[in-house]
Amino acid sequence: MPGPEQAELIIRDRRDTDLEAMVTLALESMTWHADSYPDVRPAPPADALRGGFRELVPTADSYVRVAELDTLVVGFLTAALLPPTTSGIEALDEPSVYISDIIVTGTARRRGIARALLADLDDWARARGCHTIRLTMHAGNEPAHRLYEQLGYRPTWITFRKDGDDE
Numbered sequence: 195m196p197g198p199e200q201a202e203l204i205i206r207d208r209r210d211t212d213l214e215a216m217v218t219l220a221l222e223s224m225t226w227h228a229d230s231y232p233d234v235r236p237a238p239p240a241d242a243l244r245g246g247f248r249e250l251v252p253t254a255d256s257y258v259r260v261a262e263l264d265t266l267v268v269g270f271l272t273a274a275l276l277p278p279t280t281s282g283i284e285a286l287d288e289p290s291v292y293i294s295d296i297i298v299t300g301t302a303r304r305r306g307i308a309r310a311l312l313a314d315l316d317d318w319a320r321a322r323g324c325h326t327i328r329l330t331m332h333a334g335n336e337p338a339h340r341l342y343e344q345l346g347y348r349p350t351w352i353t354f355r356k357d358g359d360d361e
């Protein structure tokens with residue numbers, strides 16, 4: 195697969211016809227997570243995901259965009275604009291954006307596609323007067339860690355976990 199420097203990379207709103215590509219990408223990521231980390235649930239059947247993705251459409255406060263490289267959907271990013279909160283310990287006094295999923299298929303990685311999706315999300319957030327973008331990721335996910343770090347994201351809250359007799 196050529197890199198975006200030779201191929202045309204388009205970041206665009208998802209369409210109905212992207213459903214199967216999005217389900218396939220989500221399964222790829224979920225299967226990888228489940229195979230990599232013992233505390234991740236196995237990927238559900240494709241049918242179980244299809245309904246959720248069918249409903250996940252772009253709106254004024256829902257970011258659902260795909261990355262298309264030479265007419266093939268090779269990645270997607272989903273995020274939501276959240277209202278400010280007055281409760282909870284984390285200061286979120288202004289609207290913020292929460293990323294639910296970012297996925298680039300294995301054969302298209304390290305070509306700047308996730309970076310392009312996140313840059314597009316920055317513009318989307320800024321257009322809504324929003325300066326804070328948050329997400330949750332597995333502590334062991336080195337590629338994602340490097341990606342976010344390179345783009346200026348910093349870890350804030352961290353979840354610790356102990357299972358049974360773990361030392």
Ligand SMILES: CC(C)(COP(=O)(O)OP(=O)(O)OC[C@H]1O[C@@H](n2cnc3c(N)ncnc32)[C@H](O)[C@@H]1OP(=O)(O)O)[C@@H](O)C(=O)NCCC(=O)NCCS
Nearest residue numbers: 223296297298303304305306307308309331337338340341
């Ligand atoms: C994480 C993921 C989205 C990155 O997508 P990508 O398109 O390959 O990322 P990019 O090419 O835009 O990388 C941008 C920068 O991130 C960092 N990075 C990305 N993947 C990396 C890796 N495997 N190892 C080290 N650094 C990496 C690098 O700094 C990279 O810049 P460089 O290539 O100029 O060095 C992709 O690996 C993926 O889909 N993983 C499975 C799903 C997942 O884990 N999603 C995140 C859940 S929170």
